[in-house]
Amino acid sequence: MSSDSVSNLMKGHMESLAAEGKRADGRGINEFREVKIETGMINTAEGSSMVHLGKTKVLCGIKLLIGTPYGDSPGSGTMTTSTELAPLADQSFDPGPPREASIELARVVDRGIRESRMIDFDALCIERGERVWMVYIDLHILDNGGNLFDCCTLAAAAALSNAKIPNVQHGIADEDVDLPVTCWPISCTFGRLGDTVILDPTSDEEAVMSARLTVAHDEDGNIRAAQKGMNGAFTDAEVREAVKTARKSDNVLREALKGI
Amino acid sequence: MAGQTDMELIKDGVRLDGRKPDELREVKITAGVLDNADGSCYLEWGNNKIYAGVFGPMECHPRHKQKADRAIVQARYTMAPFSVNDRKRPGLDRRSSEISYIVSQAFEKVVMVEEFPKASIRVDMQVVEAHAGTRCAAMTAASVALADAGIPMRDMIPACASGKVNDVVVLDLNKEEDNYGQADLPLAIIPSTGEVVLLQLDGHLTPEQFEEAMDLATSGCMDLYKIMRDALDKSYGGKK
Numbered sequence: 001m002s003s004d005s006v007s008n009l010m011k012g013h014m015e016s017l018a019a020e021g022k023r024a025d026g027r028g029i030n031e032f033r034e035v036k037i038e039t040g041m042i043n044t045a046e047g048s049s050m051v052h053l054g055k056t057k058v059l060c061g062i063k064l065l066i067g068t069p070y071g072d073s074p075g076s077g078t079m080t081t082s083t084e085l086a087p088l089a090d091q092s093f094d095p096g097p098p099r100e101a102s103i104e105l106a107r108v109v110d111r112g113i114r115e116s117r118m119i120d121f122d123a124l125c126i127e128r129g130e131r132v133w134m135v136y137i138d139l140h141i142l143d144n145g146g147n148l149f150d151c152c153t154l155a156a157a158a159a160l161s162n163a164k165i166p167n168v169q170h171g172i173a174d175e176d177v178d179l180p181v182t183c184w185p186i187s188c189t190f191g192r193l194g195d196t197v198i199l200d201p202t203s204d205e206e207a208v209m210s211a212r213l214t215v216a217h218d219e220d221g222n223i224r225a226a227q228k229g230m231n232g233a234f235t236d237a238e239v240r241e242a243v244k245t246a247r248k249s250d251n252v253l254r255e256a257l258k259g260i
Numbered sequence: 261m262a263g264q265t266d267m268e269l270i271k272d273g274v275r276l277d278g279r280k281p282d283e284l285r286e287v288k289i290t291a292g293v294l295d296n297a298d299g300s301c302y303l304e305w306g307n308n309k310i311y312a313g314v315f316g317p318m319e320c321h322p323r324h325k326q327k328a329d330r331a332i333v334q335a336r337y338t339m340a341p342f343s344v345n346d347r348k349r350p351g352l353d354r355r356s357s358e359i360s361y362i363v364s365q366a367f368e369k370v371v372m373v374e375e376f377p378k379a380s381i382r383v384d385m386q387v388v389e390a391h392a393g394t395r396c397a398a399m400t401a402a403s404v405a406l407a408d409a410g411i412p413m414r415d416m417i418p419a420c421a422s423g424k425v426n427d428v429v430v431l432d433l434n435k436e437e438d439n440y441g442q443a444d445l446p447l448a449i450i451p452s453t454g455e456v457v458l459l460q461l462d463g464h465l466t467p468e469q470f471e472e473a474m475d476l477a478t479s480g481c482m483d484l485y486k487i488m489r490d491a492l493d494k495s496y497g498g499k500k
Contacts, residue, residue, distance in 0.1 A: 041309075042342055042389050043389060044342060044344055044345055044390065048342065055295045055296075057294070057295075059388060061341065062342065063341065063342050065346075065347060082341065084338075086311075086338070086386050087384040088300065088311060088312070088315075088384035088386060089294075089296060089297075090296050091315050091318070095334075095336050095352075095384075136347050138340060138342050138347075142294060142311055142386070143294045143296050144296055145296070
């Protein structure tokens with residue numbers, strides 16, 4: 001359980017473990033927790049997925065609705081990402097309107113998907129300037145075991161790859177087709193524990209780490225989005241090293257995604 | 261409730277989904293599915309899918325809601341945007357707020373709130389797929405989650421609706437029956453005492469039909485009660 005107040009003893013313990021290249025749960029510093037992806041469990045959604053990353057559980061549902069395009073891109077579909085930090089996921093999640101943390105999470109996931117052009121937005125145009133498909137990515141966090149950023153990006157990618165365009169329901173065409181997906185963005189999130197940078201922090205590690213860095217790559221190894229968070233800092237060398245590590249470490253997530 | 265409809269929802273005593281008038285949809289309950297929550301439950305009721313999680317008893321926030329002599333139950337019912345065919349806007353709307361409020365009050369009757377002055381027991385119900393009857397399903401899941409959390413309770417509260425379609429009183433309305441039926445009566449009871457802790461009704465029932473609907477919903481609750489106890493038994497019953 002994450003908490004704002006963690007004992008100095010715990011902090012010291014985790015930092016000294018990390019300095020030796022070890023983790024409280026037995027992982028190496030650049031290792032992901034076990035990942036499990038299921039898809040297609042929600043019948044009312046056009047696409048859905050449930051991703052388990054260690055103890056973190058995220059349910060993602062994709063809805064496609066018809067709307068009018070933005071004036072500056074009359075031939076492109078649109079996309080909206082929202083996250084729900086459900087109070088059942090963590091004692092510290094309050095009921096109520098989205099807080100900054102939830103909005104940051106949704107925006108980082110949104111950028112990873114959007115900037116990688118994972119969705120072919122031009123193929124979502126029904127009638128130029130008039131009607132396009134609007135893709136809604138809704139992420140429901142059911143259990144917060146840490147590193148919501150990577151788990152949410154993975155859940156969004158899995159649910160999108162599983163989504164169908166509901167042509168029949170809206171009378172657009174005679175059959176539903178797969179949502180056009182062009183590539184696979186994967187994000188890797190690092191935390192700074194003392195003077196060590198670790199991959200895929202748990203909620204206990206998040207409670208004591210000073211800074212967070214998320215890097216999203218496509219499958220060709222190009223960087224598509226990044227975000228530094230929290231009130232600590234990384235050195236220039238640490239940032240460069242983390243980007244390289246991300247490129248190597250995201251393979252296990254990619255394999256899991258291919259396996260669905 | 262659309263009231264009068266030409267739609268044939270029940271024919272020769274068989275409903276659209278093949279059930280008899282007094283039959284529940286299939287209910288599957290698993291206790292203890294979430295790691296962070298003190299108690300949790302995943303429930304599938306027909307195609308309804310619901311997660312419930314409980315935290316507490318813990319210090320009540322905001323402070324002005326604290327009661328000097330007892331705990332309060334803060335229940336929250338929400339539907340995921342993708343749980344229905346048209347995307348639902350995220351967050352609490354008036355319907356969810358009302359359900360959250362009456363469910364909180366129902367649980368304050370069975371939870372031993374007098375044991376925990378000034379505390380709060382948080383019950384969160386997340387509907388991730390909705391096909392009619394979600395408030396009853398959510399309450400049922402919440403009961404199991406409260407038991408899973410080890411919160412002292414006098415009893416669990418099964419909740420189940422009855423209603424009327426094509427002038428026949430039926431148990432546990434499905435989506436079509438909810439949309440085109442003539443009445444809907446969600447009921448929650450305390451099985452050990454028979455007391456009613458939640459009752460709503462909309463539509464049209466004659467006095468005789470009301471009696472019949474109450475009997476049917478009550479027997480549905482008792483069937484459900486067994487499924488709830490079996491789920492807890494499966495998680496905590498130990499060796500047989």
